[in-house]
Amino acid sequence: MTVTRGLEGVVATTSSISSIIDDTLTYVGYDIDDLAKNASFEEVIYLLWHRKLPNAEQLSELKQQLSENAALPPEVIAHFNMYPIQKVHPMAALRSAVSLLGLYDDEADLMDAEANYRKAIRLQAKMPAIVTTFARVRKGLEPIAPRQDLSFAANFLYMLTGKVPEAIAVEAIDKALVLHADHELNASTFTARVCVATLSDVYSGVTSAIGALKGPLHGGANEAVMKMLTEIGTLENVEPYIHDKLEKKEKIMGFGHRVYRQGDPRAKHLKEMSKKLTELTGEPQWYDMSVKIEAIVTGEKKLPPNVDFFSASVYHSLGVDHDLMTPIFAVSRVSGWLAHILEQYENNRLIRPRAEYTGPGMQKYIPIEQRG
Ligand SMILES: CC(=O)SCCNC(=O)CCNC(=O)[C@H](O)C(C)(C)COP(=O)(O)OP(=O)(O)OC[C@H]1O[C@@H](n2cnc3c(N)ncnc32)[C@H](O)[C@@H]1OP(=O)(O)O
Numbered sequence: 001m002t003v004t005r006g007l008e009g010v011v012a013t014t015s016s017i018s019s020i021i022d023d024t025l026t027y028v029g030y031d032i033d034d035l036a037k038n039a040s041f042e043e044v045i046y047l048l049w050h051r052k053l054p055n056a057e058q059l060s061e062l063k064q065q066l067s068e069n070a071a072l073p074p075e076v077i078a079h080f081n082m083y084p085i086q087k088v089h090p091m092a093a094l095r096s097a098v099s100l101l102g103l104y105d106d107e108a109d110l111m112d113a114e115a116n117y118r119k120a121i122r123l124q125a126k127m128p129a130i131v132t133t134f135a136r137v138r139k140g141l142e143p144i145a146p147r148q149d150l151s152f153a154a155n156f157l158y159m160l161t162g163k164v165p166e167a168i169a170v171e172a173i174d175k176a177l178v179l180h181a182d183h184e185l186n187a188s189t190f191t192a193r194v195c196v197a198t199l200s201d202v203y204s205g206v207t208s209a210i211g212a213l214k215g216p217l218h219g220g221a222n223e224a225v226m227k228m229l230t231e232i233g234t235l236e237n238v239e240p241y242i243h244d245k246l247e248k249k250e251k252i253m254g255f256g257h258r259v260y261r262q263g264d265p266r267a268k269h270l271k272e273m274s275k276k277l278t279e280l281t282g283e284p285q286w287y288d289m290s291v292k293i294e295a296i297v298t299g300e301k302k303l304p305p306n307v308d309f310f311s312a313s314v315y316h317s318l319g320v321d322h323d324l325m326t327p328i329f330a331v332s333r334v335s336g337w338l339a340h341i342l343e344q345y346e347n348n349r350l351i352r353p354r355a356e357y358t359g360p361g362m363q364k365y366i367p368i369e370q371r372g
């Protein structure tokens, strides 16, 4: 048996959703640079689920379906008061809330393609309300119901803050959602596919994926980046801080990638946004520190920033609590998970690799009274 640690380079499935070839990322053949400049998140959802861009009528129908399904069942709203919310990480809360949502969906275990698509809409639509309701309840604030006249990105900010957001904030969140929507067979998407390949249900697939995204080597890195920036504190402290970490062989969060070698094409869009937003908020230090870290880590370690690096200062500038950064990633990535889940169901085979056994050889069972 040949073991490929971390399955690096192993091609585990075919997929027509997104591709990474020579450091270029495409969704269904559309370059991420093109989509980041031109597409709304709702268009991207349609693209990932239907493998084509929507026309105006199809887009408006999807928007309406998302709006109509955006509110949470009252039982799910109520459950946020049933656990020690201050002590809970929002990704753990999101994981549990998605699982709970499945209990209130009459079609949860219905496995035909139309029912699965309807569940995809309901789940995608409700993700912002889960994150924002959690965020408000833990601050002792009332949850805010979604508005049907706002875009997906605007509604997210509205439900978080209670105010109709400014255009620049909507643009930033919308672009971030577009950039995070799908990424080939990343760890959380693979997790979702492994789960539903047992013919388990959509809610189980997404719940598993949220668990995988939570870790700091994957989606959790954006929160870890903000923690690092906060610890560094000043521009002068960047160099000693980063050198100390590198000397201790510690990882610098937001850098490196399993697939990209020259750089993550999404990072430049977030970098641009970070510059703009940190200037607007009068806190350019977050961008300046980030740029200095980037220069050291790319210069000395030849590791370019990934999608999580500049997203940290972008979300911080929008006033987002630092531990909500990974949940925002999930609000976007659920579109990709759902696309992959539906694709897996279309041509399913159980995913079950092998392990090379490294434990002891054959042993004889010893009765407990004879064991030392
Ligand atoms: C949305 C996303 O998931 S993007 C990724 C988000 N994660 C992060 O930003 C966390 C920091 N980065 C990392 O941990 C890694 O680069 C990963 C997890 C993204 C990729 O991991 P892998 O492909 O398994 O690479 P691996 O961890 O084996 O690193 C290879 C080498 O580069 C080094 N390296 C990789 N990333 C970093 C980093 N961020 N800082 C310092 N060194 C690093 C490793 O220490 C290792 O060095 P060695 O060969 O001397 O031991």
Ligand SMILES: O=C([O-])CC(=O)C(=O)O
Pocket: 182, 183, 185, 186, 187, 218, 258, 259, 306, 307
């Ligand atoms: O593809 C990966 O390994 C991680 C990543 O960048 C993502 O999921 O967006």
